[in-house]
Amino acid sequence: MAPVLEAESLSKWYGNILGVSDISLVLMPGVHGLLGPNGAGKTTFLRLASGQLKPNRGRIRIFGEPVFNNPGLFQRVGFCPENDAYYRGVSGGDYLSFLARLHGASTQKARNLARTALHQVGLEEVAGKAISAYSLGMRQRLKVSAAILHDPQLLILDEPLKGVDPLWRVRITDLIRDFASRGRTVIVSSHVLPEIEAMTNRIVLIHQGQILAEGDIQEIRGLLDSHPHMVSVCAPHFRRIAERFVGDHHVLTIRFDNVRQKVVFNTDNRDHFFACLNRFVVEENLEIEEITSPDDNLQAVFNYLVGRK
Amino acid sequence: MALPTSIAVVFGFFSRLSLRNRRTWLLMGAAFIPILVLLVARAVTAGRTGSAIGPVLFHQMAVPFLFTLYIPLMGLLGGSSCVGDEIDQRTLVFLTTRPVKKSAVLVGKAGVQAAISLGIVLPALLLSFAIGFGSFILSSEGLARLGKYLLAAGLATLAYTGLFVLLGTLMKKPVIAGIVYIFGWEYVVQFIPGSTQHLTISHYVKSLLPYKAAGEGFLMFQLEPSPVLHAAMVLLLLSAVFLVLATRVFSQKEYVLSEPRV
Numbered sequence: 125m126a127p128v129l130e131a132e133s134l135s136k137w138y139g140n141i142l143g144v145s146d147i148s149l150v151l152m153p154g155v156h157g158l159l160g161p162n163g164a165g166k167t168t169f170l171r172l173a174s175g176q177l178k179p180n181r182g183r184i185r186i187f188g189e190p191v192f193n194n195p196g197l198f199q200r201v202g203f204c205p206e207n208d209a210y211y212r213g214v215s216g217g218d219y220l221s222f223l224a225r226l227h228g229a230s231t232q233k234a235r236n237l238a239r240t241a242l243h244q245v246g247l248e249e250v251a252g253k254a255i256s257a258y259s260l261g262m263r264q265r266l267k268v269s270a271a272i273l274h275d276p277q278l279l280i281l282d283e284p285l286k287g288v289d290p291l292w293r294v295r296i297t298d299l300i301r302d303f304a305s306r307g308r309t310v311i312v313s314s315h316v317l318p319e320i321e322a323m324t325n326r327i328v329l330i331h332q333g334q335i336l337a338e339g340d341i342q343e344i345r346g347l348l349d350s351h352p353h354m355v356s357v358c359a360p361h362f363r364r365i366a367e368r369f370v371g372d373h374h375v376l377t378i379r380f381d382n383v384r385q386k387v388v389f390n391t392d393n394r395d396h397f398f399a400c401l402n403r404f405v406v407e408e409n410l411e412i413e414e415i416t417s418p419d420d421n422l423q424a425v426f427n428y429l430v431g432r433k
Numbered sequence: 434m435a436l437p438t439s440i441a442v443v444f445g446f447f448s449r450l451s452l453r454n455r456r457t458w459l460l461m462g463a464a465f466i467p468i469l470v471l472l473v474a475r476a477v478t479a480g481r482t483g484s485a486i487g488p489v490l491f492h493q494m495a496v497p498f499l500f501t502l503y504i505p506l507m508g509l510l511g512g513s514s515c516v517g518d519e520i521d522q523r524t525l526v527f528l529t530t531r532p533v534k535k536s537a538v539l540v541g542k543a544g545v546q547a548a549i550s551l552g553i554v555l556p557a558l559l560l561s562f563a564i565g566f567g568s569f570i571l572s573s574e575g576l577a578r579l580g581k582y583l584l585a586a587g588l589a590t591l592a593y594t595g596l597f598v599l600l601g602t603l604m605k606k607p608v609i610a611g612i613v614y615i616f617g618w619e620y621v622v623q624f625i626p627g628s629t630q631h632l633t634i635s636h637y638v639k640s641l642l643p644y645k646a647a648g649e650g651f652l653m654f655q656l657e658p659s660p661v662l663h664a665a666m667v668l669l670l671l672s673a674v675f676l677v678l679a680t681r682v683f684s685q686k687e688y689v690l691s692e693p694r695v
Contacts, residue, residue: 174526176687176688195529195532195533196532197532198532203526207526209523209526213450213453213454225442225446226443226532228532
C-alpha cells in the first residue's frame with residue numbers, strides 16, 4: 125500500500141523562530157492524530173502538508189506528489205484550517221457553492237454539493253444566513269463542511285473541534301470516523317488527548333517542532349491518567365454546571381471566573397468528567413459557549429516525555 | 434478545471450462580494466464629487482449668456498481630479514486589496530487549497546477590481562463631460578473628444594490596477610509604497626528634464642488626453658507628450674506585464690497568514 129503522506133527531514137522556520145525541525149514521517153491510510161501542546165509545531169506541519177508554506181529544508185509529498193503550488197492535488201485533499209476566518213457578506217450556502225464551483229462542479233451540482241455538506245454539519249437551515257451571523261461553533265462546522273465538500277481522499281483538519289459545542293463534537297467525531305471507514309485518510313490535530321482518542325488510536329506526538337513519539341495512544345494515555353486535567357467551560361449558566369459537579373470525587377477543584385462567565389474544573393479523570401458534562405448539558409438543556417482544555421497538564425506530560433527521551 | 438472557467442468562477446464570486454462591500458460604495462460616491470461641483474456651477478450660471486464655466490471646470494477640476502487623483506487611488510486601493518484583503522482577513526487559505534491555479538485566482542480578483550473601477554470611472558467621466566459641455570457632446574467633435582477621454586481613463590485604470598496588484602503580491606504594506614509612487618514619483622518626475630517622465634504611467638495617460646491644461650497644475654507638461662498610439666500601446670503593455678509578473682509572484686511566493694504560532 126502506498127503511503128498517503130511522506131515527510132523527509134522536513135524543517136520550517138520563521139526568521140529565527142523554529143516551526144518544525146527535521147521531521148521524517150510516513151502516514152498510511154487511516155486516521156492519524158497529531159497531538160501536541162500549543163506552539164508544538166502542529167499547525168506549521170499541517171500548513172506544510174496543505175501547501176501553504178514551503179519547507180526551508182527537506183520535502184513533503186502527498187500521494188507521491190509535491191504539495192506547494194500543486195493545485196491539482198486538492199481535488200483529492202480537503203483542508204480545514206485552524207483560523208477563524210470567513211468572507212464577510214456572504215452566506216454559508218453561497219460560500220460552499222463557490223468552493224464547489226472551484227472543484228469544477230456546475231452551478232446546479234455545486235448547490236447540491238453545498239446542501240449535502242451543510243446537512244452533514246447541521247447548518248442546512250442557516251444556509252442562506254451571512255457567515256458573520258454564525259456563532260464560532262457554527263463557523264467551525266462550516267469549515268469542516270468546506271473540507272469534506274468534494275469528498276476528498278485525504279482530509280487534513282487543524283483543531284476541528286475548537287469552539288464546537290459538546291453535541292456537535294460527538295457528531296463531527298462520528299463524521300470523521302465514518303469518513304475514514306470508507307478507506308480515506310484523516311490527519312487531525314489537537315492539543316486535547318480525549319478528542320484525538322475518540323477518533324483514532326494512531327497518534328503522532330509533536331513537541332517543540334519535533335516528533336516526540338509515534339504510534340499507539342495507550343502509552344501516552346497511561347501517562348496522562350496520572351496527571352490532573354484542567355477543563356474550562358464558558359456558559360451563561362456556568363454556576364449551574366459547577367453545581368452538578370460539587371461532590372464529584374473526580375473533580376478536585378472548581379474555580380469561577382465571573383467576568384468571563386467561566387468555570388474551570390480540575391479533574392483526575394477526564395473520561396468521567398466529559399461523560400458527566402455531556403449528560404448534564406443534555407439533561408438540563410444548557411447552553412455552552414466554549415469548552416477548552418488548557419494544556420498546562422499536557423505540557424507537563426510532554427516535559428516528562430522529553431526528559432525520558 | 435480550465436483556466437478561463439476558473440477565472441470566471443473567481444470573478445463571479447468576488448464581484449458579488451465587492452458589490453456588497455461598503456468600500457466600493459464609498460469610492461463610487463467619491464467619483465461623483467466633480468459631477469456635483471459641475472452641477473452646482475451650471476445651476477449658478479444658468480441663464481447667463483456666454484458663460485463657459487462648464488468646460489473650464491471640466492478641464493481644470495474634473496479631469497485633474499479623475500486622472501491624477503481618483504484613478505490612481507482607485508487602482509491602489511483595489512489592486513492592492515486583491516491579495517492584501519485575503520492576507521489581512523486570513524482567507525487566502527480557502528482559495529489556495531482548491532484545485533485552481535493561483536494565477537486564475539489573481540486574474541479573477543484583479544478583473545473584478547478593474548471592472549469595478551471602470552464601472553465607476555467611465556460613467557463619472559461621461560456625466561462630467563455631459564454636464565460640462567452640454568449639447569457639445571452630441572456633435573461629432575464632442576463625441577470624438579469624449580471617446581479620447583474615455584480611452585485614456587480606461588487604459589489608465591488598467592495600468593494603475595495592474596501596477597498595484599503587482600505591488601500587493603510583493604509587499605505586506607503596498608499602500609504606503611503606492612502613495613509614494615502616486616504623490617511622490619509621478620508628481621516630482623514631471624518637473625525633471627530629460628526622458629525620466631517616460632518612467633511614469635501618468636505621462637502616457639496625459640499623452641492620451643485631447644486637451645492640455647495651460648501650463649499649470651498637475652497636468653503640466655514639461656516635455657512633449659508621446660504619440661497617442663504609442664502611449665496607448667505602452668499602457669496596454671504595462672497592464673499586461675504587471676499582471677503576468679503579479680501572477681508569477683503570487684504563484685511562487687509563500688504567504689504567512691498570521692503570526693507564527695508554530
